[in-house]
Amino acid sequence: MDIKEEIKDTLKETIKENIGGQVKDSVVGTATSAFFGQLKVYLYIGLAILALLCVVFLQFKYNIFGWGESSLKIDKTALVVEQTKKIQEFTSAQFYEETAIKKERVDSGMVYNSNCELVVLVHGTVRAGFNLSKLGSNDIVVKGDTVYLKLPKPEIFDVIVNPSNYEIFIEDGKWGHEEVTEAVARAKKQIEEDAIKNNVLGTATKSGKAKLTELYKSFGFNTINIEVCGENK
Amino acid sequence: MKIFTGLLVLCASVGLFSCSKGNLTDEFNTKMQNASCAELGSVECRISKVIKADDNASWYKFGDRKILFECKGTIKAGVDLSEKDSYTDVIDEKTNAITLTLPAPKVLALNMDPEETKLVYEKVSATRFDFSSVERTDLLRQGEQSIKEDLGKTGILEEAEKNSTLFFTAMLSQLGFKQITINYKKG
Structure with a gap:
């Protein structure tokens, strides 16, 4: 009976240790992949913001979309007659x-x-x-x-x-x-x-x-x- | 890797588009035409105008753009005798009198010499795009339109009428007419 219980206990501990290690590994693995996944998302967001800023800068500096070109209007100024002469x-x-x-x-x-x-x-x-x-x-x-x-x-x-x-x-x-x-x-x-x-x-x-x-x-x-x-x- | 490939494709397309070149053939210069007319220009005015535009900052524009041109040109006005029934005359042979009715004077030519259109001032903030040639041409066109609209205020048509009357009176007098009356149709 004692031997039986001893074997039982040993088996229990062995199983506990093995399962515990596996769970621990999987938790560490999940945490690492989650960290890299998040980093990737931040990287993409950063790149998107950078690209957007580039487009905004190019638009303001070089008007790549051609916005507002036709809306520019001249101010009212006087027409000056400098000289009048008779011709035929x-x-x-x-x-x-x-x-x-x-x-x-x-x-x-x-x-x-x-x-x-x-x-x-x-x-x-x-x-x-x-x-x-x-x-x-x-x-x-x-x-x-x-x-x-x-x-x-x-x-x-x-x-x-x-x-x-x-x-x-x-x-x-x-x-x-x-x-x-x-x-x-x-x-x-x-x-x-x-x-x-x-x-x-x-x-x-x-x-x-x-x-x-x-x-x-x-x-x-x-x-x-x-x-x-x-x-x- | 995907990003790198994307960037490479983008650069290649930009390069391709910037390298594309067009050829202008000599055959383009074929649209020519001679036409007859009959216009008597009797007055010429030398004009000048400042053309300016302010493209100021707004909620979606950061910084200003300002441009200023100085333009000079000539306007000629007189009577257009091109149409067959543009003028009529009534002659009284007994008294040697003539009444000539001419068309209303009009502006015959506006000439804004491109070489006399000077860009005097141009200021563009670092955050704004430069004025393109298309924009500059559009502003000059607006200036030309403004000149045409203001021509009535210069008194050029009144001067053209006065000078045309003097011209035709002298001509008809030389032809032997004693009483000369010059009238103008209403424009």
Whole structure:
């Protein structure tokens, strides 16, 4: 009987020790994994906050989402007339052109060089005709119902490229006001050259003669003889 | 590892997008057109205007942005005789008198030379984004629109009417008319 009880006690203690150790190990294991799990969560939260801060900074500094660009309004200021002068410009032809100007630049950075690109779409108007203030007293002669008119050479009066006539189509990288102005000025020069190549002065001569003939005929003259300075007869 | 891969993909996409380049062909420069017209410009005004904008701080914006341009340009005004029935005249041959009715004077051209549009001042706080070219162009467009709206106050149309009357009176006088009356249609 004693032996039986002794064996019983020994078995009880052995079982108690084994189970206790296992429970202890599992508790320690669970605590460790819970700690690392929590650390991971904190890490993710930290990274998310960091990313959010980065996005907020990029938005404020570089406006990556393009918010509020169209809401900017100018303040009311006065329009000042500096000078007024009398002119006598008879505009008889207009030339329109739409063109695009591209500028490229390479910005060297610490990590890599970035290609910057600017494309501006420009549509301009060239106005040409006769400066009638150059007409001398002998340049209009009336004989009966015939008018003899000698016009000066046709000339270009204006090449118009206003801010509403150009559009920034592509702006990669940072482009200053002067660089955009330089691109628009280049387009303006090109439009003027194209107008001359496309015979805007010839159109001005033809159209001007036709309109003045119509005008003088409405004043009761039958024959209108118009000669343009430097024009081949 | 996953985060590292994600970052790598992000960097690669940014690199790909920043490397993309477009080509502008010469064929673009084909939209040209000559047109005839008949406008008599009788007055030219030299104008200037300050264009300024304040993009001040608000509850969702930290720091200010300020920009100021100085613009110069010319305006030409006169009468547009392009339309066939834009002017009418009545002639009395017995008395050698003519009554010419012209269209109401109007602004024929506004020319804001880009090279005469100067950026005078620009201030951007460290926490705000810089003015882009698109924004600057938009502000200049608003300035141009403001000039057009204020043209009536400059008296340029009255001056154009006065000068056009002088021009046509001198011309008709040279053509032999003794009594000359110039009228304008109401605009």
